[in-house]
Amino acid sequence: MTHTVTGSVVGEGPVSRLAPTVVLGLGVTGRAVARALAARGLPVVLVDDAPSAAATDLAGELGVALVGRPGSEALAALLDGAGAWVPAPGLPESHPAFAVGAARGVPAVGELDLAAAWDPRPCVAVTGTDGKTTVTALIRLMLVASGIAAVEAGNTDIPLVAAIDDPDPEVFVVEASSFRLAPLRRFAPVAACWLNFGPDHQDVHLDLGRYEAAKANVWRGFGPDQLAVANRDDPVVMGHAVGRPHLETFGLGPTPDGPGGHWSVDGSVLRTPEGAGIVDASELERALPHDLANALAAAAVARAAGATLDGTAAALRAFRHLPHRVQLLGQANGVRWYDDSKATAPHAALAAVAGFTSVVLIAGGRNKGLDLSVLGAGAPHLRAVVAIGEATDEVAAAFAGVRPVTTARSMDDAVRAAAEAARPGDVVLLSPACASFDWYRSYGERGDDFARAVAALGVTATPSTTGPPRPGRLGQ
Structure with a gap:
């Protein structure tokens, strides 16, 4: 069939009034896209591999179909009848919708392009x-x-x-x-x-x-x-x-x-x-x-x-820096404690480590398919390393024979080990280089748990270093 990329009605933008737009993935952005399409009178079909209650409620609110967990044939039929499809931010590029859409000439459209058109x-x-x-x-x-x-x-x-x-x-x-x-x-x-x-x-x-x-x-x-x-x-x-x-x-x-x-x-x-x-x-x-x-x-x-x-x-x-981004929690016995839980990749962790002279690093979590061995490049700034989470072995391997590594089975264990390794003038830095989803639901929850464990040591809080609450951010 022939797919219409840009409709003839003003305000449609890069989607069509003649065929529905498939919105695949109904998190915060997907639901916002669906509402925006419907508000402009544009036909929409909702699809999600694991529909939530919010997705079901949205379908009822808009009076449109919600297709849950479509198989390959059902997905192909949905896209074959569509004018465009909107992938949720973070939908893996290995998802079959990308290949099916490309094979059928159905364009993938992002929310930024929709907003720019409107x-x-x-x-x-x-x-x-x-x-x-x-x-x-x-x-x-x-x-x-x-x-x-x-x-x-x-x-x-x-x-x-x-x-x-x-x-x-x-x-x-x-x-x-x-x-x-x-x-x-x-x-x-x-x-x-x-x-x-x-x-x-x-x-x-x-x-x-x-x-x-x-x-x-x-x-x-x-x-x-x-x-x-x-x-x-x-x-x-x-x-x-x-x-x-x-x-x-x-x-x-x-x-x-x-x-x-x-x-x-x-x-x-x-x-x-x-x-x-x-x-x-x-x-x-x-x-x-x-x-x-x-x-x-x-x-x-x-x-x-x-x-x-x-x-x-x-x-x-x-400006006051956002939480969990090299955030000074306090100090005790000449040691400063920093929460950089937002550092979910080695690139971010290395940038944080480079800001200090002598660091005890707490790193690990759920690796996002990245090469953690590059963390060794931060060794000149490090006194010791505490490895946590699913990536414990990978973190330990990155510093094997280079810096002392202690493994920890909980955040409390990690904080105690870091305190034992630190010396006056040092910084203890939680900069995990990994996602949080092995032990926690978010990097924010991980950072909060770190702060709790640090406070339990008697570390003096420094509230002047934390800014006012900021809008949340999505994902890792």
Whole structure:
């Protein structure tokens, strides 16, 4: 059959009024997409491999079909009768729907493309293996401090297709995971930043090349009117950035000669490409290397969306880091304790370890198909390692013969072992490099349990280092 990719009725966007759109996967984003399609009078079919009560309720609310656990023949029939299908963010690329859809010429459409077709207001986007949530929050604060109404959307509690229902925002700040970027075709932000790249999400993407290509989609089709912001200290990112018609870079290394603007740190002062000082690092709540890089990246994107220098500086001074991201819990006996439970890949854990001189590292959990042996690169910063969870043996192997490794069967055991290994001046850092789903339901629950175990040791809490509650983020 012939599939209509773009309907003839204004507002349909990259889907069809003539054939239903199959929404596959009914988590937060899938349900938001289904509601958005139905609100525009577009036919929709709901599909989920493990339907939840929320999915069943949604089908009743919309008065549409819900197909649960379709076999291969049923899935093929559903897609053969569809005009497009929307995969849930995080649906593994090995799922048969991708092959069936491609074979039948049924396009996969992401929520970012739907929102771009339905709402003309400007967006900016942030992607990267690490730091997306922090930089997204920073950009929004910079815009708000500059008098611009802005909201966070995308890989947050509010998908972009739902955020556009609010008439008040002037700019949407989109946290763009690789899952959301992979099917992207028409989403065109005013500016987009790629923070960094490291192996991750091999439990979803077919291979590392597919993960990298999904990230690079954030600059898909960029022209001279759209700003690409790139980490000049990351060779993978710069490999995709070179030659962009409108490029600015950020980083802690030397600023290169040649075209483009370069955001940098001069001594302790964060500066614009023109040399204007933004803030001194001493004015920030925390100034680890990745904190400074994130601040520069956020400033570059925010300026492209209209933020002022004063608003940017005010936001940086006021910003309090999000929970479970190198969060100082307290100190005792000259040892500081940090919760970095959000570090669910080696790339993130190594970035955290590099911010300190002498670390006792607690690492492990459920590996996401990644090479944990690279953790050994952080050995110069480490005094000892405590291995936890399903990946205990892999973590231990990464440091075999290099640093002392203790294995722990619970978080309490891990905290006690870390306390025994630490010396005055050390940092104990929970930076697991793995997902949490072996022992916990989320990285937040893991971090909270770590904080509980640390407090039980009599560690003095430091509430000034924790910021106000922030909107939650989806997934690991």
